Amino acid sequence: MLTVKGVLRMKKFRCQVCDYVYNPEVGDPESTVKPRTPFEDLPGSWRCPVCDVTIDEFDAEGADEPAPKGATRRYVRPGLTIIWQSALCNHNGNCTRSLPGVFDLERRPWVNVQGADVDDLKGVIDECPTGALSYRTDDGGASKK
Numbered sequence: 001m002l003t004v005k006g007v008l009r010m011k012k013f014r015c016q017v018c019d020y021v022y023n024p025e026v027g028d029p030e031s032t033v034k035p036r037t038p039f040e041d042l043p044g045s046w047r048c049p050v051c052d053v054t055i056d057e058f059d060a061e062g063a064d065e066p067a068p069k070g071a072t073r074r075y076v077r078p079g080l081t082i083i084w085q086s087a088l089c090n091h092n093g094n095c096t097r098s099l100p101g102v103f104d105l106e107r108r109p110w111v112n113v114q115g116a117d118v119d120d121l122k123g124v125i126d127e128c129p130t131g132a133l134s135y136r137t138d139d140g141g142a143s144k145k
Ligand code: SF4
Pocket: 088, 089, 090, 091, 092, 093, 094, 095, 096, 127, 128, 129, 130, 131, 132, 133
């Protein structure tokens, strides 16, 4: 019989960097983590299979919820990190209209950082009117806001 404690141990955990969700029912077959492995039982060396950050970057939550208010998300590709601060976003849609292949509210994660070339990404991010979107480049560059 599955106890309340057992149900709690089977919660999903979300990567705070790329929004990948670890589902204990599925495990992580590519890392030989078997189905029905609670997040708490993952080895400390386990890393996010999407963006390769450590296990410390994961938070428990209901899996398919949008980012909680006040959340900051980072989306990483070689040379560029996009940062999105949900509390600053007024949802005017400038980014989703300009680059729908990158910014799509119906998708998780909602930012496809590989969906355009770096200059196009930087241009649209610089046009974000509130500063909710910003970027850093590996060579020390940064967005205007
Ligand atoms: S452009 Fe900026 S403020 Fe507008 S929807 Fe995108 S992230 Fe939000």
